[in-house]
Amino acid sequence: MSLPTPVVMIHGLWIHSDSWQNWMEVYRQAGYQPLAPGWPGDGGTVAATRENADAVANHGIEEITEGYRRVITSLDSAPVVIGHSFGGLIAQKLLAEGQARAAIAIDPGQIKGVKPVPLAQIRSGLPVLAHPSNKKKAVSLTRDQFHYGFGNAIPEAESDELFERWAIPGPGRPLFEASTANFSKASPAAVDTKNGDRGPLLIVGGGKDHTVPEVVAEAAYKLYADAEATTDYKSFPDRGHSLVFDHGWKEICQFTLAWLESQGI
Template sequence: MAPATPVVFIHGLWIHSSSWQPWQELFAANGYLPSAPGWPGDSDSVASTRAHSDAVAGIGIDDITSSYREHIRTLPAKPIVIGHSFGGLIAQKLLDSGHAAAAVAIDPGQIKGVKPVPLSQIRSALPVLSRPANKKKAVALTEKQFAYGFGNQLSRTESDALYRRVTIPGPGRVLFEGTSANFTKNSPAAVDVRNNERGPLLLIAGTNDHTVPEVVVRAAHKLYQHSHAVTDLAVLPGKGHSLVFDSGWREVADRTLAWLRSQNL
């Protein structure tokens, strides 16, 4: 019997890695070897991360990417990486650098070269970007901010429950790095979109996402069209930014598994 293929799940800004637990169970049941390490400074639990939020202050995109490269070196084979939001940006960087066999980027943070900046995206980022000092701090969302940026397609009851269960303070620096990417020569948000040697990539967009709107994901997909490597796009109607950990997560996970099978992965 062939060894199980490792799958590394990468969470996004403001979300704890435990949010991937249902995905890990599903992927294990489908013959994969899943893991979901947190970002540098994250603790094992939501409560502990909240209590020690200073540990994530000042962490940037390169720091996060390096930590996942270190984790990948401990695995028995090159993994599939699946990332959400800023985790989707990290997944693309790991694929580009040859550390992953394939990647799925779900509502991914925008890579350098993506130009659309919808108003809803600006509003979602304001809790961090409105204060320049936040670049060196850990920043937490309020329930109201989470409901707009993540839970806008959910009932307020479900949104508030998710807020209590999976949210953590996040490093403001990654958002400053992401939003300034097109004005920074050596931006950590840069990916070689012309790389012909990388593995397959699936980009997933939710039509009702406020934080990473569909137009942003489509723009990223367009940038990759100069590469001969597989780059697919899936658009999921009615999905907001919480799509990987809200009550509709299974639809997204099943779509991801189906694509992996289509790529013989």
């Protein structure tokens, strides 16, 4: 009897890994083996991470990716990787490296080669990027900043509730690395988009997303145009950056399950 396929769920900046709880239950019931490890320095809970914010400071994209590589090497078989926001960037890196059998990148942080920089994205990143000293620090969003970047497509009361439940300090370094990726020869945000030997990839975009506007997700998808491996794109026009953990999470979750089934996984 074969073992269940592992599914590694990778959270994004400013959100704790416990935000995947609903997804993990659905995937478990569907016969997968889900796990949601945190980034380096994350505490075991939201409260613990908030209490020790300095522990998450100064971790960059490569160090965070390496943490997930170590998780994958401990598994019995190659996993599916599902990432949200910066987790979507990391999921693409892991897939291109052959670390995963398939990947789903939801509202993914911009990889090297993505050129659009919409004003909404600039405003979402300003809490970090406006102060160069934040590169080595941990940065927390305010309730209003969270509502603009994550919760703009849902009622403000729900956004505030999600902020209290899941928001954590995050390292500033990944944002600086992603924002300068196109000017760096050895950027940690680089992904081998031409690798035709990788597993299938699904990119998901949210039409109302401020943190990763859909034009950014679409631009990432277009970078894979010459790859022989499967690359699919799905848009959810009315969804913002909170789409994986707000009241509409199940629609996104069920779509990803159906997509994996369509890929024979």
